[in-house]
Amino acid sequence: MRILLVEDDPEQLEPLEGVLSEAGYIVDGVEDGETAQWLLSKKDYDLLILDWMLPTISGLSLCRQYRLLGKTAPVLMLTAKDTTLDKVTGLDAGADDYLVKPADLIELLARVRALGRRSPQWVGDSLSVADLQLHLSNLTVERNQVCVELSPREAQLLEYLMRHRNQVLTREQIEEALWEWGREPESNALTVLVRKLRHRLQLVDAADWIKTVYGMGYSLKAPDNFNTY
Template structure:
């Protein structure tokens, strides 16, 4: 998933960024709400993780702004505040879940997995379309009892397609989804990643499920007999 992580303390931000990245997420990690506001306008996120006590603009205010803009991705609030009133405040602002600091990494990852299950393509710890399955914990793709191991980037690309089946996705959208904020992909990076993913999918006879829409981008669309 594409995550936005906002935490003003680098000593807490960096370890969380690392562990979320290690399990396969693409994470934009920032220390202030102003940068987060700009990123939210530029990118579509699958999940937001917001620290409550941010300078200038609180995480609760940022969450409220996000919901007021019509954004619907799940929001997980991190805070040392743990009273019932605090929890109600966060939930009323639009947060979907609430985790009290100090953050337990195992619990954080479980909460992130739980919030990610809202995709209609989700089955267990798997994203599926027709008879093609991506196992998110092992980064393996499976079809007709054949499994293939994907790289982290290949898994991220297939996950992005699976969460948006049948949609035409531009190269710009894919770049924004797969590369973290502050990194600059090469001009042919998207085409190269799509080519590698298709090569992997050949082993499960699904390489042609990713269509090239010339001049626009790509679309994941299983053939009618599979769908």
């Protein structure tokens, strides 16, 4: 799940970004409304977390503009404004939920999980290809009653491959999907990541499900005997 996190205080942005990333989310963290507005015109997000008070363009205005465009991804308003009138104003602007700062990180993650289930892209807490299961709630992959833990980035790669099973995905497509805005991956980062994920999948006897299509990219495909799943 890709999240746009907009918070103008770096001391609050960094820990929020960190805890969301560790939970397996891809987070584009920015500090001002103008950058957020530009990103919303370029990318599709599964969830928006908006600070109310932002330079130049407020989180409230961003939310209103987003809804006027017909966008339906959930919006969590994160702000120090805590009166009933403030909450009503935020909800009337199109927000789905409201969390008062300073946010408790455990509560934030719980609300993100709940809002994620409202996203048009949500397909459940688990993804399956044949008998291979990825559990997004705890970042594990399971097959033949063997369960293996994944790093957040490994889980993101497997999730993307599973959502596009049997498709050849270019390196550019994968890098754009997995890496956060403003953080360019090193030239060999994806190669290293695929190698690590294959090592994890080897523990459930599925390393060869990730195919390298030379000169093009990668694809996830179950063995032929699983085509009926």
